[in-house]
Amino acid sequence: MGGHADEGKGSVSRRGFLKSAGVAAAATSLIDDAKKAMEPVGPAPAAAVRGETEIRFKLNGKETVAKVPPSMTLLELLRERLDMTGTKQVCDRGACGACTVHLDGRTVNSCLLLAMDATGRDVTTVEGLAVGDRLHPVQQGFVEEDAMQCGFCTPGMVMSCAALLAKNPAPTRAECAEGISGNICRCGTYLNIFRAMDRASALAKGGK
Amino acid sequence: MKDFTYVLPKDAAEAARAAAAPNCALKGAGTDLVDRMKEGVTRPDTVVNLLTATDLRSPIREENGRIVMGGAITLAEVAESELIRKVAPGLADAAAEAATPQIRNRGTVAGNLCQRPRCWYFRNDTYACSKKGGETCYSIEGENKYHAIFENVTCNIVHPSNLAPILQVLGGTLHVVTAKGTDVVPSDIAVKDFWVRPEEDISRENILVAGQVIREVSFPIPRGTTGSSYVETREKASFDWALTSCAAALTLEGGKIASASVVLSSVAPTPLQLEAVEKWLVGKAPSDALFREAGTKATDGATPMRDNAYKITLTAVVVRRALSAAAARATGGGK
Numbered sequence: 001m002g003g004h005a006d007e008g009k010g011s012v013s014r015r016g017f018l019k020s021a022g023v024a025a026a027a028t029s030l031i032d033d034a035k036k037a038m039e040p041v042g043p044a045p046a047a048a049v050r051g052e053t054e055i056r057f058k059l060n061g062k063e064t065v066a067k068v069p070p071s072m073t074l075l076e077l078l079r080e081r082l083d084m085t086g087t088k089q090v091c092d093r094g095a096c097g098a099c100t101v102h103l104d105g106r107t108v109n110s111c112l113l114l115a116m117d118a119t120g121r122d123v124t125t126v127e128g129l130a131v132g133d134r135l136h137p138v139q140q141g142f143v144e145e146d147a148m149q150c151g152f153c154t155p156g157m158v159m160s161c162a163a164l165l166a167k168n169p170a171p172t173r174a175e176c177a178e179g180i181s182g183n184i185c186r187c188g189t190y191l192n193i194f195r196a197m198d199r200a201s202a203l204a205k206g207g208k
Numbered sequence: 209m210k211d212f213t214y215v216l217p218k219d220a221a222e223a224a225r226a227a228a229a230p231n232c233a234l235k236g237a238g239t240d241l242v243d244r245m246k247e248g249v250t251r252p253d254t255v256v257n258l259l260t261a262t263d264l265r266s267p268i269r270e271e272n273g274r275i276v277m278g279g280a281i282t283l284a285e286v287a288e289s290e291l292i293r294k295v296a297p298g299l300a301d302a303a304a305e306a307a308t309p310q311i312r313n314r315g316t317v318a319g320n321l322c323q324r325p326r327c328w329y330f331r332n333d334t335y336a337c338s339k340k341g342g343e344t345c346y347s348i349e350g351e352n353k354y355h356a357i358f359e360n361v362t363c364n365i366v367h368p369s370n371l372a373p374i375l376q377v378l379g380g381t382l383h384v385v386t387a388k389g390t391d392v393v394p395s396d397i398a399v400k401d402f403w404v405r406p407e408e409d410i411s412r413e414n415i416l417v418a419g420q421v422i423r424e425v426s427f428p429i430p431r432g433t434t435g436s437s438y439v440e441t442r443e444k445a446s447f448d449w450a451l452t453s454c455a456a457a458l459t460l461e462g463g464k465i466a467s468a469s470v471v472l473s474s475v476a477p478t479p480l481q482l483e484a485v486e487k488w489l490v491g492k493a494p495s496d497a498l499f500r501e502a503g504t505k506a507t508d509g510a511t512p513m514r515d516n517a518y519k520i521t522l523t524a525v526v527v528r529r530a531l532s533a534a535a536a537r538a539t540g541g542g543k
Contacts, residue, residue: 042390046217046226046256053214070214070255073242093243094311095447106284106313112242113314116214117259160309181446182308 049116057118059084060128068115075099075110077118078125086126086155097183100156101125107163107182126155129162138162141200142193149187157183161197170201209245212252216260220279220423223261224387228419229254236280236319239311244324248333249340263423264318268292276426279318284309286317286371295429296378297537298436298455302370305440308447318422321372321382321402322414325365325477326449327355339363339410353515354451357523358476360511363406366474367413373455373471373479374438375399380427387419394423403478413478433466434459435537439530440474441522450474452519454506454526456534458494465489470531472506475523482506485527494535496528503528 052067059082068077075092078084078101087110090098094109101110102124129136138161141147148154157180164171164179171179176197177190185193217223227234233252235241236259244250258264258280266278268289275295277286286292287304306312306320329335329346336342347355347364355364380399385392402414416422430436440453453474459467468489470482485505492498503524510520 043221043225046215046222048213048215048226048254050211050213069211071209071211071245092246094239094308097308097310100310103313107310108314109239109310112237112239114214114238114242114257117238117257163309178446179309182310184447 053116055116055119057120058122060124066115070114070116072115073111074101074113074115074118074123077115078110084125084127088152088155090152095184096153096156097160097180098153098156100159100183102159102163105163105166107160109182124159126158129158136162137200137203138165138196140203141196141198145192145196145199147189147192147196149185149189153183153185153187157185157193161193161200165197165200165204169204171197209242210248210251213254215254215256217256217258219261219263220385220421221387221392223256223258223264224385224392224419224421225390226254226256227421228387230418232256232418234258234322234421236316237282237314239307239315240319240323244331247331249331250324258316258318258421261421264316264421266424270429271426274426274428276424277317278424279422280316281425283307283312283315283317283320283371287312296374296427296436298374298438298457298534299371299378299427302374302438302455305438305450306370317371317425318382320369321375321399321422321425322416323368325413326368327365330365337363339365339406341411348513351515352513354449355513355516356476357510357512357516357519358472358480359405359478360476360513361407363410363477364513365406365413365477367403367476367478368449369473369479370438370440370450370453372399372403373453373473374436375425375427376471376479376481377455377457377469378427378430378436379469380425382422383424383426384416385421385423400481406477430457431459433461433538435534435540437530437533437537439526439533441526452522452526454523454530456527456530458489458531458534458538460494460535460538464491464493465535468531470502470506470527472523472527475510475519482527484508489531494531494539496532499528499531499535500524502531 054067056065078087088098090096092111094112099110100107104122138158160180160183176194215226232254235255264278264280268277283303283306293300329337330339338345345363356366376399382397385394436457438455440450442448455471457469468486470485472480485502506527507520507523
């Protein structure tokens with residue numbers, strides 16, 4: 001990753017951004033130095049970006065580099081630029097949970113997360129749960145207990161269940177309800193989802 | 209969403225200087241701002257990302273008899289904090305009741321206080337309502353089921369923050385930094401003095417101006433004989449804003465209420481401190497009957513509109529429940 005200036009206008013300091021974003025420091029560029037020399041005495045302005053900007057983050061365990069404008073959400077980046085369409089877009093306003101992914105292990109609505117805010121973070125989508133051909137216990141539980149109907153809420157539902165199971169290996173029915181309280185299933189498969197969670201909990205503990 | 213310049217400050221001082229720019233929006237998690245930007249209700253040229261300001265992430269901690277935390281601490285962190293659960297369970301409850309797990313994992317304390325109201329006319333770009341610079345408050349003649357039943361005169365929004373009433377009850381303080389040229393000056397704002405009524409300035413809900421950032425939030429650790437609580441009613445068990453909400457703190461001495469703080473929210477454009485109810489409670493012994501009567505008193509002066517008279521009943525309910533919970537915690541050794 002070089003220290004070239006950004007393409008977008010108004011970019012103040014790419015170097016400062018990379019540093020603040022926790023990415024390996026880029027080499028100092030002549031342009032940045034020249035800008036600094038021209039600045040009036042006083043504190044340097046904060047780093048700023050505009051237009052297509054390179055970001056780095058971990059996606060399902062793989063270092064990923066992408067170019068995004070600041071206005072792009074992580075959901076748009078995943079579906080439209082990285083061809084990761086497992087994560088669904090439904091309400092696009094954080095009110096349905098279909099776009100749920102894990103950010104550093106915690107569930108978030110990817111439709112309300114600016115892609116740039118994933119810089120340096122660990123993102124897991126539904127594509128990242130299975131290990132090879134071996135389904136995640138929650139996925140296996142959903143299959144065995146028929147915990148879906150139309151399937152559109154399923155990826156988000158599975159991500160919320162997987163996050164709950166990681167935190168709580170044997171959740172009660174009430175804890176499951178709380179765990180998926182940010183996901184809506186218009187088909188009403190909740191009871192099967194609860195059964196799938198019981199099954200996932202048993203599978204995760206090595207049960208049969 | 210309109211494109212914008214994204215500022216990535218390394219601390220609150222840089223953020224405050226950047227926030228002095230024209231048509232600039234401050235962003236915490238963005239769970240409210242990104243929503244408004246998608247709707248076209250807010251169209252900033254510059255967005256300052258407070259998540260890169262490391263001092264806004266200062267951990268929840270005890271400091272000189274106060275609980276202090278960075279403005280960008282998340283609602284989930286507040287809800288899960290053993291320290292907050294121990295000294296101010298009402299605050300932990302308020303954070304845990306908000307929105308959904310996904311929103312709580314990102315939504316910040318300062319962002320929760322500064323989120324814009326949920327009024328559907330304000331949130332809809334096609335209505336040039338008075339809050340957006342138009343001439344009409346559409347809720348007066350329109351659909352006002354979720355609107356204010358108190359102080360509903362010029363703009364009938366209700367304050368949407370879960371943390372606002374409980375932080376006010378706890379005597380909370382916002383530690384703000386203000387950019388003055390290249391200087392950045394710290395100052396403190398009491399939560400109770402933070403709110404702006406529509407009659408004072410219809411365009412905003414709090415006193416923050418361009419170039420100001422909430423760096424930290426704190427409150428004094430309540431005494432051992434004080435109990436705090438937060439209770440709300442909703443149409444849905446999750447994924448919903450409160451219909452009515454109440455935060456309370458009661459201090460008991462010798463079986464009597466020595467001091468009371470009661471704040472209503474979701475029923476007026478700002479959190480409402482119920483001073484008359486507080487005065488009436490002091491010196492009395494806590495009981496169900498007392499709290500029931502306090503609930504009724506809390507609805508004095510309500511001016512419901514066509515669709516929201518039900519909020520009067522639900523106001524009495526949250527006041528009674530909040531006082532009961534606070535009293536139980538106060539007698540249980542204080543919390």
